[in-house]
Amino acid sequence: MKTSKLPNVIFKLLTFGAAICVIVLIVGMLLTLLLESWPALRRFGFFDFLFGRNWNYANQIFGALRPLTGTIISTGLALVMAVPVALGTAVFLVELCPHKLRSGIGTAIELLAAIPSIIYGMWGLFVLAPMLEENFQPLIVGTLGKLPLMGPFFQSHYAGGVNLFTAAVILAIMIIPFIAGIARDAFNQVPPILKESSYGVGATHWETIAQVILPYTKTAVAGGVIIAMGRALGETMAVAYVIGNRHGGLDSIFSPYVTITSVMANEFNEAAGLQMSSLFTLALVLLIANFMVLSLAKYVLRSKFN
Amino acid sequence: MNMDLMTVDNLDFYYGSHRALKAVNMPVVKNAITSLIGPSGCGKTTLLRCFNRMHDLYPGNRYEGAITMRGVNILSKQEDLISLRSRLGMVFQKPTPFPMSVFDNIAYGPRLRKVKNKNILQERVEKALRQAALWDEVKDRLNDNAAGLSGGQQQRLVIARTLAVEPEVILFDESTSALDPISTQKIEELMVELKKDVTILAVTHNMQQAARVSDFTALMYLGELIEYGDTKTIFTRPKHKMTEEYVSGHFG
Numbered sequence: 181m182k183t184s185k186l187p188n189v190i191f192k193l194l195t196f197g198a199a200i201c202v203i204v205l206i207v208g209m210l211l212t213l214l215l216e217s218w219p220a221l222r223r224f225g226f227f228d229f230l231f232g233r234n235w236n237y238a239n240q241i242f243g244a245l246r247p248l249t250g251t252i253i254s255t256g257l258a259l260v261m262a263v264p265v266a267l268g269t270a271v272f273l274v275e276l277c278p279h280k281l282r283s284g285i286g287t288a289i290e291l292l293a294a295i296p297s298i299i300y301g302m303w304g305l306f307v308l309a310p311m312l313e314e315n316f317q318p319l320i321v322g323t324l325g326k327l328p329l330m331g332p333f334f335q336s337h338y339a340g341g342v343n344l345f346t347a348a349v350i351l352a353i354m355i356i357p358f359i360a361g362i363a364r365d366a367f368n369q370v371p372p373i374l375k376e377s378s379y380g381v382g383a384t385h386w387e388t389i390a391q392v393i394l395p396y397t398k399t400a401v402a403g404g405v406i407i408a409m410g411r412a413l414g415e416t417m418a419v420a421y422v423i424g425n426r427h428g429g430l431d432s433i434f435s436p437y438v439t440i441t442s443v444m445a446n447e448f449n450e451a452a453g454l455q456m457s458s459l460f461t462l463a464l465v466l467l468i469a470n471f472m473v474l475s476l477a478k479y480v481l482r483s484k485f486n
Numbered sequence: 487m488n489m490d491l492m493t494v495d496n497l498d499f500y501y502g503s504h505r506a507l508k509a510v511n512m513p514v515v516k517n518a519i520t521s522l523i524g525p526s527g528c529g530k531t532t533l534l535r536c537f538n539r540m541h542d543l544y545p546g547n548r549y550e551g552a553i554t555m556r557g558v559n560i561l562s563k564q565e566d567l568i569s570l571r572s573r574l575g576m577v578f579q580k581p582t583p584f585p586m587s588v589f590d591n592i593a594y595g596p597r598l599r600k601v602k603n604k605n606i607l608q609e610r611v612e613k614a615l616r617q618a619a620l621w622d623e624v625k626d627r628l629n630d631n632a633a634g635l636s637g638g639q640q641q642r643l644v645i646a647r648t649l650a651v652e653p654e655v656i657l658f659d660e661s662t663s664a665l666d667p668i669s670t671q672k673i674e675e676l677m678v679e680l681k682k683d684v685t686i687l688a689v690t691h692n693m694q695q696a697a698r699v700s701d702f703t704a705l706m707y708l709g710e711l712i713e714y715g716d717t718k719t720i721f722t723r724p725k726h727k728m729t730e731e732y733v734s735g736h737f738g
Contacts, residue, residue, distance in 0.1 A: 279545060376540055377582040377644065381595035381651050382572030391594070395585045 213467065216460035223454065229461055235427045235443070242458035244465050249430060250439040251466075254344055254419065255412040257433070258351035263405060265352075266359035271389055273360075274367040286364070293357035301421030304350040305342065309422055312349065313341030317434055336434045342424040344437040350418045355408035362404030366397035399480060406477040410470050416441035440466045491516035491655070491685050492537070497551035497561075499532055499541070506532045508709045509551070514655075519677055519686040521700035521717070523693065524732070529709040530689045534657050537687065538574040539567050572599070574655040575648030580664045581640030583632035588624050591632045591643055595651035610650050617683070618646035619676050638669025645676065649684075656680070658688035662695065674699050693733060697721050705729050 220242060224232060232243015273285060317336055324334040370393050378388040394401075424436020425446055440462050451459055492514040499507035507529050514520055522530040532541075539560070541547040552559040560570055572595065584591050592611040593601075601607055611628070615621040620642040624635070632643055641661060648656055658677070662670040677686055677699055690696050696703050697717060704714040705728070713720065713729045724730045 371582070373578045373580065374582050374584070376543065376576070377578060377647075378584070378594075379540070379543060380538060380571055380576040381598065381648060382568045383594075383598050384568060387598055392584050 210467075213460055213464045217457055217464050220454060220457035220461045229458070230465065233429075235438075237455060240454050242455060242461075244440070244462055246427060246430070247438045247440040247443045247462060248465065250344060250347075250423065250437045251413060251441070251469075253430075253433075254348045254351055254423070254439055255409060257345070257348035258355060258412050259405065259409060261349065261352035262356045262359060262408065266356045266408075267363055267401070269356070269360040270363035270367055271393075273364050275385065275389055275393070289357045289360050292353075293361065297354065297415060298417040298421075300350055300354055300418040304346060304418060304422040308349065309341030309346045311341075312346055313339070317341070317345075321434070333432055334434070335432050337432055338424070338426075338435055340424070340436075342422050342436055343432075343434045344423065344430070345433045347419045347423040347437075347439070348433075350422055351412045351415060354415060354418060355412050358408040358411060359401075359404050362407070363397070363401050366400035366404070367393060369400075370396050403477050403481040406473055406480060410473040410477070413469055413473065414441060414466060416445050420445040489516045490514065492553055492555045492560075494533075495552045495554060497533070497536065497549065497553065499529075499536060500548040500550075501532075502546045506709050507536070510706075510711045512704055512711055512714045514685060514687060515702055516685050517681050517683075518701040519681060519688060519699055520702040520704065521696035522687065522689045522704050522706060523691075523696050524706035524712075526691075527708075528706040530704075530706045531659055532709075533706065534659055534687060534689050536561070537655070537657055538571050538576055539565070540576070542567060572651045573653055574657060575651065575653035576657045576659065577641070577644050577648060577661040579660045581637055581644055583635070583640050583643055586632065587629050588632050588635070588643065589628040592647050592650050594647060599651065614646040614650035617649050617680065618642045619672065619679070620646055636669070638665050638672060641665060641669065641673060642676065645673075645680075649680075653684060655685045655687065658686065658690075660689050660691060663691060670695075693735065697733075705732055707732075 220229060224241075224243065229242070230244050230248065232241070233245050234241040234243050235246060236242070269285075269289065273282060273289075277285065320334050321336050325331050325336075327334070374392060374396065375388055378392045383391070419439055420442040423439055423442045425438055425442055426436035427438055428435075430437055444459055444462055447455065448459060490513040494510050494512045494514070497507055497510040498505060510529075510533060522533060524530050535541055536549060537553060537560070541549070549561045551561070553561055558565075584594060586594075589611055592614050593607050596607060596610050601610065612621060612625075615624060620639060623639060624643075627634075632640065635643060641664075645656070662673050665673065674695060677688070680686065688696075688700065700717045702715065703717045703720040705712045705720065705726075707728060713724060713726045715724075720729060721733050724733065
C-alpha cells in the first residue's frame with residue numbers, strides 16, 4: 181500500500197497548485213492596478229477622481245465622471261431595450277413556438293452570442309449607425325425632442341450616427357442572447373403540472389405565462405439580467421467603434437460620448453505619466469463595478485435557495 | 487337515484503400514432519365518486535386528462551369518439567377549453583401551489599374571471615378554504631407564501647383553489663400519492679364531503695382507497711376498460727377474472 185501514496189500526493193499538489201494559480205493571478209492583477217493607479221489616486225483622491233468632470237491632457241486633470249456616466253447610461257438603456265425583447269423571445273421559444281421552429285431559432289440565438297464583439301462594432305459603425313441616424317433619430321427628435329425640460333436631451337447636435345444611443349443599441353443586441361438563453365432555460369424548468377394547474381382552473385396561455393411562469397422564474401431571470409449587465413458594463417470593442425469618443429458634457433443621447441472601456445481602448449496607445457495612471461484608475465473603477473454586479477447576481481441567485 | 491352527468495362513448499385516444507385508449511365506454515355518475523384503477527401505463531391518467539382536454543396543450547394528440555355532457559360532446563373542436571377547464575377542475579399527483587400567497591392562490595381562478603371586488607374575493611376565498619377543510623389552519627397566514635404550507639395542506643390548498651371557481655367536476659390524478667397517511671385520510675374525507683357539491687373522478691393506485699371512498703370503480707388495462715360497476719360489486723363479485731385478480735392484488 182505504501183507505493184500508492186506518492187502518486188496521490190503528487191496529484192494533490194498539482195491540483196492545489198492549479199487552484200493557487202487562480203488566486204495568484206487575481207491578486208497580481210489587483211496589485212498591478214493599484215500600483216499603476218497610485219499616482220493618479222494620490223494626485224486626485226479616489227472620490228475626486230470618480231466624480232471629476234474633466235479629462236484634460238493639456239491641464240493634466242483627469243476624472244472618471246463622464247466615462248462612468250457613459251458606461252452607466254449606455255448599459256441602462258441597453259437593458260431597457262434588451263430585457264423585453266429577450267423575455268419575449270424566450271416566452272415564444274418555450275411556450276408558443278411550433279416544435280419544428282424551436283431548434284432553429286434556438287440555434288440562431290446561440291450564434292448571436294458567438295459573434296465576436298469587433299464584428300458587432302464594424303457592423304454598428306457601417307450599417308447600424310447610419311441607419312439609426314436616418315430613420316430612427318428624426319422620429320425621436322420630432323417627438324421626445326419637443327418636450328419641455330427633457331427635450332434637449334433627445335435632440336441631435338452631431339452628424340454621423342456615432343453616439344451614446346447607437347452604442348446602447350449595439351449593447352442591447354449583444355446581450356439579448358444571454359438574457360434570452362438564461363430565461364429560456366429557466367422557463368423550461370417550470371414543472372409541467374404547475375402550468376397545467378393554471379390551465380386547469382381556466383387560465384389562458386397569456387395568463388399562465390404572466391402570473392405563474394414569470395413569477396416562478398423571476399430569480400433566475402433576474403440573475404440572467406444581472407450577468408448581462410456585467411457584460412454590457414465591460415464591453416469594449418463594439419462600443420469603442422460606435423460611441424464617438426467625445427470628452428464633452430452630455431447634452432443629448434444622440435451626441436458622441438465616452439465610456440470607461442472606450443476611453444481605455446482609445447488612449448492607452450498614446451498615454452503616459454498621469455494620463456496612463458488615470459487609465460489604470462478607470463480600469464480599477466470598472467473592476468469594482470463589475471465585482472459589485474457579480475456579487476449582486478450571486479446574492480440574488482442564492483436567495484432563491486434560502 | 488343515480489343520474490349520469492357525463493358519458494364516455496367509444497373513446498379512442500392517440501399520442502401521435504400510439505393508440506393509448508381503445509373504445510372506452512363508461513358513465514360518470516353525478517354527485518358520486520368514480521375511481522379509475524389499473525396497473526401503470528393502463529391509460530387511466532390518459533382517460534382522466536381527456537375530460538378537461540389537458541392533452542390539447544401538447545402537439546400530436548388526437549381524440550376519437552365522444553365524452554358527452556348535457557348533450558354536448560366536450561371533445562369537439564368548437565368546445566371552449568377555458569370555460570371547460572373551469573367547469574372541470576383538476577388536482578395533480580403532487581401539490582402545485584403557485585409562487586404567491588395563500589390568498590392569491592385561491593383568488594387566482596376568480597380573478598381570471600374578472601372578480602375584482604375585494605369583499606367578494608374574500609368571501610370566495612374563505613368559502614373555498616372552508617370547503618377544503620383548510621380554513622382553520624391557514625386563516626391567520628393568508629398572506630404567507632403558499633410554499634410554506636405542509637404537503638397535505640398544499641394539496642388541500644390546490645383543492646380549494648379548484649373549488650373557488652365553482653366547478654361541477656373535480657378530476658383527482660393520484661392526488662394522495664405524495665402524501666403521508668394522515669394527510670391522505672384528510673383528503674379522502676374531504677372527497678366524500680365534497681360529493682354533495684361536485685362530481686368526482688379519481689385515478690388511484692391505492693386499491694384500499696378506491697374501495698373506501700368511491701361509489702363506482704372502473705378497471706383499465708392496456709388502454710381498454712375491462713370492467714365498470716359499483717365499487718362493492720367490483721371488489722366483491724367482479725364479472726371478469728382479471729378484475730378479481732387485480733383487486734385482490736394478484737397482478738398489477
